[in-house]
Amino acid sequence: MVNGVNGVGAGGDGGSSSGSDTVTAAQVRELKRQRLDFFNHGFEAHQPAAQPDLSGRHCFVTVGATAGFRSLLDEVSTAGFLESLAGHGFASLEVQCGPDHSAIWERLARLDEEERRGVAVSCFAYTGDMHAHIINCRGLAGVRPAGCVIAHGGTGTVGEVLGVGAPLIVVANPTLMDNHQLELAEDLEAQNLVVHGQIGSLTDALGRIAERITQGTLDNLPPYSPPSFPVSAADRVTFFDWMVLTCYPDELAVQMLQQPVVNGDVPAVAVDDQEDNGMLVFD
Template sequence: MKSAFVTVGTTSFDDLIACVAAEDSLRILKNLGYNRLVLQIGKGTVVPEPFSTESFTLDVYRYKDSLKEDLQQADLVISHAGAGSCLESLEKGKPLVVVVNEKLMNNHQLELAKQLHKEGHLFYCTCSTLRGLLQSMDLSTLKCYPPGQPEKFSAFLDKVVGLQK
């Protein structure tokens, strides 16, 4: 059983939740062989109705103490572009699609997503391009992120947001 996991972290990203829970997105995931979609919706106001059929299950929750179990079970992670969520997914060796929230001002998330994509660790998109990316991406092209180097990630993040040269 293939599972996709969507996380928005501790924030709210209603556009992402609405996009990925839409019927055409669910159809794309089913066509890609996914049988389960788990949505971690944070404090958002969009709350899709969970369901289960013979061929597909949609689970929804706001928060858990840890995302570790959901990340371990996921064959694909779709995440907001928060540094913590990106790092946690990459360290677990999971294929990652980062969806950048275009409504955020001074969006350092976009810079982070672009750089990690440039290095081959993830794919990134916006809500409007997510469906197309899901249909065209080749997860086998992604490179593993070297685990256990949070200081390098921290230095990289400082450089991206302009705190270090």
């Protein structure tokens, strides 16, 4: 499934500043050197993280590419959150920051070694390979323990993490229109598919995800196998699968013909043939 976080506008250093202060070339070089030293201390800044050691879990935080989520980023870049990660056996934290990359890098860089609690930390703005970061949080028997993805409630990101089978904490971004991410988070938690995390209490969500990992033996999953497309009718049980079908108009048409008629009405789905590409429209 295609994700919405790609390598457009990577990095947080492209902005301009104004004011009367003069910044010398030497100061700029020193700042760049400090940033490189920080990133080299942990994971590579813009590359998928290496597989964590079997003794430690990996946490990947993502906010997507289209909207900032500063409150989530601020909370995961605190000493208290890192302490909770370490307490639940996590060895590494990787944060995709979007437009807030520079600010979050500075917050993380201010944490000393004791405050990091032995957790290797890295952050970056965007990535062209979201799947590689997510898969590092999926448990694999004899290779790596299950970690955790903490994500905003974007349907593309949520669908990809659920498809991989990695433990997931969904945190709704309350600044978005109609707060639609909250409805998604609550519905998926009711189905026991995710943990609904909330700003201000993410450490509680970590505790609940740790329980799920233990109860579900998620440390011992078999190797990941990408699903075949289009998904078979027997396995098409979520809205995300119907989103995938929009790329297969012929299969979508067949499936719609097989849908039951309720009270004389066909399902409220239409196909747009202008560009030979199916488009779902829900009333």
